[in-house]
Amino acid sequence: MEDIPLYRAISQESPEQMAQKVKSYKSxxxxxxxxxxxxxxxxxxxxxxAVRRVLDPTDILVADANTGWLPHQAQRVIxxxxxxxxxxxQPCLTLHECLHVRQNSQHPFILDEIIDSxxxxxxxxxxxxxxxxxxxxxxxxxxxxxxxARDLAVSLGLSMIIEDSWGGDIVTAAIAHLAQSTPIxxxxxxxxxxxxxxxxxxKGAPSRVNGLMRASPNPGLGIQPRYDVLGExxxxxx
Numbered sequence: 001m002e003d004i005p006l007y008r009a010i011s012q013e014s015p016e017q018m019a020q021k022v023k024s025y026k027s028x029x030x031x032x033x034x035x036x037x038x039x040x041x042x043x044x045x046x047x048x049x050a051v052r053r054v055l056d057p058t059d060i061l062v063a064d065a066n067t068g069w070l071p072h073q074a075q076r077v078i079x080x081x082x083x084x085x086x087x088x089x090q091p092c093l094t095l096h097e098c099l100h101v102r103q104n105s106q107h108p109f110i111l112d113e114i115i116d117s118x119x120x121x122x123x124x125x126x127x128x129x130x131x132x133x134x135x136x137x138x139x140x141x142x143x144x145x146x147x148x149a150r151d152l153a154v155s156l157g158l159s160m161i162i163e164d165s166w167g168g169d170i171v172t173a174a175i176a177h178l179a180q181s182t183p184i185x186x187x188x189x190x191x192x193x194x195x196x197x198x199x200x201x202x203k204g205a206p207s208r209v210n211g212l213m214r215a216s217p218n219p220g221l222g223i224q225p226r227y228d229v230l231g232e233x234x235x236x237x238x
Contacts, residue, residue: 003212004179007032007062007161007189009196012039015050023054029210032060032189034089037077038068045080052084060189064089067113074101082106089134090114099129110134110161110188121149125156132159132188137174139165146178154186163191169205173223176206176215201229 008030010018022033035051037044048063055061063086069077074091078101089110092098102109112134115121124130133153140146146162153160162179164171172194179190192208194200202223206213216222227233 001180001214002184003209003214004176004190005032005187006030006192006208006211006213007034007060009034009064009191010036010051012036012047015043015047018047019050019054022051026055026059029208029212031056031058031211032062034062034064036066037063038065038091041069041073041076041080044077048077048081048084048086052086057085060087061085062087062089062110064110064112065091067091067093071097071100075104078105078107087132095120095124095127095129099127102129108132112136112161115149116140118145118149118152121152121156125158130158132161134161134163135178137162137164137171137178143174143178150178150182154183157186159186159188161188161190164193167193168197169194169200169202169223170221170225172213173202173205173216173221176213177221180215199229201226 008025010021010033018035035047037047052061067090069091071092086107087110088107090112091101095114108131110132111124111130115133116139135146135149137143137146140149162182163175172192175190179187192213194205195208202225204216204223206215
């Protein structure tokens with residue numbers, strides 16, 4: 001099995017602060033970075049350019065607007081970074097708006113918030129609205145439905161990010177298993193959410209090594225919940 005490539009999300013701050021954080025995470029082995037943009041278009045252009053300057057040519061940069069731009073704002077940003085190697089993620093709120101922006105851009109596109117079902121995935125693919133999708137496990141209703149979407153995306157020849165809306169050790173373990181079983185050619189990246197939090201809630205959870213992680217080989221998710229942290233179960237089923 002190949003290790004899972006990770007990306008690091010960078011919260012929206014000044015261009016200088018974001019570039020400095022990317023340099024720091026790069027020293028930890030990350031080679032893929034997702035910038036949170038979606039604010040003032042001029043500032044977002046500066047953010048993207050400032051971060052790209054501190055990266056190597058082989059590093060991957062994603063500008064994720066989280067639906068934060070109106071179409072005219074997204075168009076301005078895309079024109080402003082036309083000479084920059086960057087992916088554009090979920091620029092606008094609707095599929096129609098994102099498709100309009102994509103048709104006027106040469107950048108590779110990732111869709112996230114609007115890909116929440118097999119139907120949504122098929123419709124976006126039919127309209128050639130993206131090159132990559134972000135599969136959030138809970139957004140699809142759990143691992144079974146997320147796996148269904150993953151398998152469909154593989155058959156459609158799409159690249160994908162495997163992650164969730166948020167989480168810690170347990171969610172990271174679920175992400176790792178789904179990502180580890182995804183063909184590496186289709187796996188754009190995954191996320192180690194347990195490196196974003198300070199409290200461990202399970203033993204045996206995947207951990208990052210040089211920007212990569214690997215799922216546990218143990219049964220199930222391969223983890224043991226820390227009941228001393230979580231407290232006693234509210235309900236037990238047998």
